[in-house]
Amino acid sequence: MNREDIPLDVLQKVTVFAGIDEETLLRLCEQCRLVSFKAGDIVVREGTAATEIYIVLSGKLKIVLNFDEEPLEIVELRxxxxxxxxxxxxxxxxxxxxxxxEDVRLLELRRTILMDISRYDKDLFSLLILNIARELARRLYHTDQLLLQMNRLEKRAGKK
Structure with a gap:
């Protein structure tokens, strides 16, 4: 990926890249690919092997559970x-x-790139993994809060 194609304004707000200086972020992105999908295209499918992280640069993705049977849209990614x-x-x-x-442009960061970083830049790798862990912890907290709200609603509905 060429440096002039890298949207730093978007990437500097990505939680996975928090604390990474501009030059390091540019070098990291040079190893990544820009990919595009049309509205309605499946970017990743539930149950398939994961080998990439996708960062939304433009457009929107929807995340759906149980897509092939009884789909449940859980979140929209911008x-x-x-x-x-x-x-x-x-x-x-x-x-x-x-x-x-809708039509989306994504930055594709492959697992193999992360594994390479783990060998040649342990500080960067540690920061990326820490940022991913923090993001996952935020999502887990949010899920816990939703489950708590659902439980309260079920109890209220049962009392009526």
Whole structure:
């Protein structure tokens, strides 16, 4: 990827890249690919092996659980949001399907790039993994809050 194609204004707001200086971020992005999908295209499919993290640069993705049976849309991702980071650092397959809600441009960061970074720049690798862990912790907290709200609503509904 060429430096002139790198949208630093978007990438500097991405939580996975928090604390990374501009030059290092540019070098990292040079190893990545820009990919595009049309509205309706599936970017990642639930249950498939995860080998990339995708960062939304433009457009929107929707994240859907149980896509092939009874789809449940759980979140919409806009520029600056990521998909795939949990699966890339874990060993599990994708837990949801990501669908382009409109035409999207994504930055693709492959697992192999992360593994290369782990060998030649341990500080950068540590920061990336820490940022991913923080993002996953935020999502877990948010999920816990949603479950708590659902539980309260079910209890209220049962009392009526």
């Amino acid at each position: 520029p600056g949001h990521c998909v795939g980071e949990a699966s890339v650092i874990g060993v599990q397959n994708h837990s949801a399907t990501a669908v382009a809600e």
